[in-house]
Amino acid sequence: MEKRIRVPLSREDALSLKAGDYVCLTGTIYTARDAAHKRMQEALERGKPLPFDIRGSVIYYMGPSPAREGRPIGSAGPTTASRMDKYTPALLDLGLAGMIGKGRRSPAVREAVMRNRAVYFAAVGGAGALLSKAVTSAEVIAYEDLGTEAIRKLTVEDLPVIVCMDAEGTDLYETAAEEYRK
Amino acid sequence: MRTVQVSHITDAIKEMCIQVNYELSPDMRRVFEEAERTERSPLGRRILGQLSQNLEIAASDRIPICQDTGMAVVFLEIGQEVHFEGGSLEDAVNEGIRRGYGEGYLRKSVVDDPILRKNTGDNTPGVIHCRLVPGDQVKITVAPKGFGSENMSRVFMLKPADGIEGVKNAVVAAVEDAGPNACPPMVVGVGIGGTFEKCALMAKHALTRPAGEHSQIPWVKELEEELLSRINGTGIGPGGLGGTTTALAVNVETYPTHIAGLPVAVNICCHVNRHISAML
Numbered sequence: 001m002e003k004r005i006r007v008p009l010s011r012e013d014a015l016s017l018k019a020g021d022y023v024c025l026t027g028t029i030y031t032a033r034d035a036a037h038k039r040m041q042e043a044l045e046r047g048k049p050l051p052f053d054i055r056g057s058v059i060y061y062m063g064p065s066p067a068r069e070g071r072p073i074g075s076a077g078p079t080t081a082s083r084m085d086k087y088t089p090a091l092l093d094l095g096l097a098g099m100i101g102k103g104r105r106s107p108a109v110r111e112a113v114m115r116n117r118a119v120y121f122a123a124v125g126g127a128g129a130l131l132s133k134a135v136t137s138a139e140v141i142a143y144e145d146l147g148t149e150a151i152r153k154l155t156v157e158d159l160p161v162i163v164c165m166d167a168e169g170t171d172l173y174e175t176a177a178e179e180y181r182k
Numbered sequence: 183m184r185t186v187q188v189s190h191i192t193d194a195i196k197e198m199c200i201q202v203n204y205e206l207s208p209d210m211r212r213v214f215e216e217a218e219r220t221e222r223s224p225l226g227r228r229i230l231g232q233l234s235q236n237l238e239i240a241a242s243d244r245i246p247i248c249q250d251t252g253m254a255v256v257f258l259e260i261g262q263e264v265h266f267e268g269g270s271l272e273d274a275v276n277e278g279i280r281r282g283y284g285e286g287y288l289r290k291s292v293v294d295d296p297i298l299r300k301n302t303g304d305n306t307p308g309v310i311h312c313r314l315v316p317g318d319q320v321k322i323t324v325a326p327k328g329f330g331s332e333n334m335s336r337v338f339m340l341k342p343a344d345g346i347e348g349v350k351n352a353v354v355a356a357v358e359d360a361g362p363n364a365c366p367p368m369v370v371g372v373g374i375g376g377t378f379e380k381c382a383l384m385a386k387h388a389l390t391r392p393a394g395e396h397s398q399i400p401w402v403k404e405l406e407e408e409l410l411s412r413i414n415g416t417g418i419g420p421g422g423l424g425g426t427t428t429a430l431a432v433n434v435e436t437y438p439t440h441i442a443g444l445p446v447a448v449n450i451c452c453h454v455n456r457h458i459s460a461m462l
């Protein structure tokens with residue numbers, strides 16, 4: 001079954017999602033990966049605001065390949081989420097509602113997900129060409145000097161993702177593999 | 183003696199960088215189709231279907247298969263009767279990478295220093311491995327490597343007493359550790375023997391062997407088959423979301439080693455296992 005969900009994420013929607021749900025996201029999300037997270041952390045330490053309103057937002061761990069002329073974006077698949085684990089709990093405590101990436105998260109992130117009733121979605125790693133089709137516009141809004149690692153505001157239409165960790169902390173990576181283990 | 187202009191190396195590498203990032207080689211597509219037929223998990227089949235669709239879109243829209251278009255690894259097998267003309271061979275290789283990544287709209291993912299980390303802006307330098315061989319030709323293999331899977335690779339300095347069971351356990355442990363991070367279904371390159379750096383290089387080189395083609399050495403072929411079935415028994419599955427397809431191929435290379443050692447390297451690659459070769 002497929003759920004269609006609007007982003008930024010409402011509290012109601014976040015609570016309705018369960019690990020294993022196949023979800024199509026429509027609305028606005030922001031990209032950030034290693035270098036952008038480091039800068040956001042530095043901004044917070046200096047008491048500066050973040051480059052976008054974090055409350056209810058969904059961050060996509062993604063650094064695209066360059067767009068050809070006339071296209072909004074190049075290839076646009078997820079990067080490994082665990083590299084952002086160090087920065088994530090602080091962002092969740094500030095109201096970040098969802099993350100899209102691939103791979104396992106740390107126990108600290110899981111606790112912060114549960115504490116804040118957030119959601120971690122997995123997008124299929126290595127499907128960047130397919131996923132780019134769901135991006136209808138992209139605009140660099142911060143840290144332009146970071147190139148592919150700059151923060152981009154993306155408009156997405158039916159971006160296909162799977163709920164990997166829900167607000168209860170259920171982790172699909174743990175449960176799903178067990179089912180097929182010999 | 184045969185003279186080769188280094189500008190021809192540049193041109194070839196440029197084209198190969200572009201081509202390999204837009205289309206997978208036929209061997210990879212074959213093992214993909216096989217996996218779509220055999221995968222038992224419905225979600226796993228759905229993900230494999232998305233990945234096939236992804237390959238079609240990449241080829242038809244001229245968009246990279248994956249946004250991580252990798253650090254360019256280049257193997258050169260240089261005939262010892264070849265004489266290069268027109269400048270430095272290494273510069274020519276890097277110029278090919280620069281042009282390929284620029285003209286092909288490929289992502290620039292290389293930083294100039296591992297600690298200072300400023301992006302070089304053109305994906306250079308590549309990692310170049312040269313080998314001298316008999317003859318007067320140059321074989322070029324370009325294998326861009328994504329780091330989601332590279333980061334999960336391992337070297338194990340086992341003891342001779344660990345034997346083949348030790349090798350198998352090391353490989354499976356590396357794959358389990360990699361899990362969903364390495365964008366499964368994976369291709370697993372293994373190097374056994376040699377020295378610390380030799381086994382790592384073999385593991386990398388093993389990834390360039392066509393998927394589905396086995397080693398000529400009978401015990402190595404058996405090992406490849408057994409490892410593939412054990413890895414597919416881990417349940418990790420496509421996208422790490424459960425299933426019976428965790429790896430598409432396991433390729434093993436071996437080399438003589440020291441009486442005191444049993445080095446094993448495991449180079450994990452994702453399903454976007456890019457390799458392309460040409461003879462000049």
Ligand code: SF4
Pocket residue numbers: 077078079125126127248249250251252327328329330331332363364365452453454
């Ligand atoms: S591991 Fe491979 S498929 Fe996954 S993001 Fe990196 S290059 Fe792409």
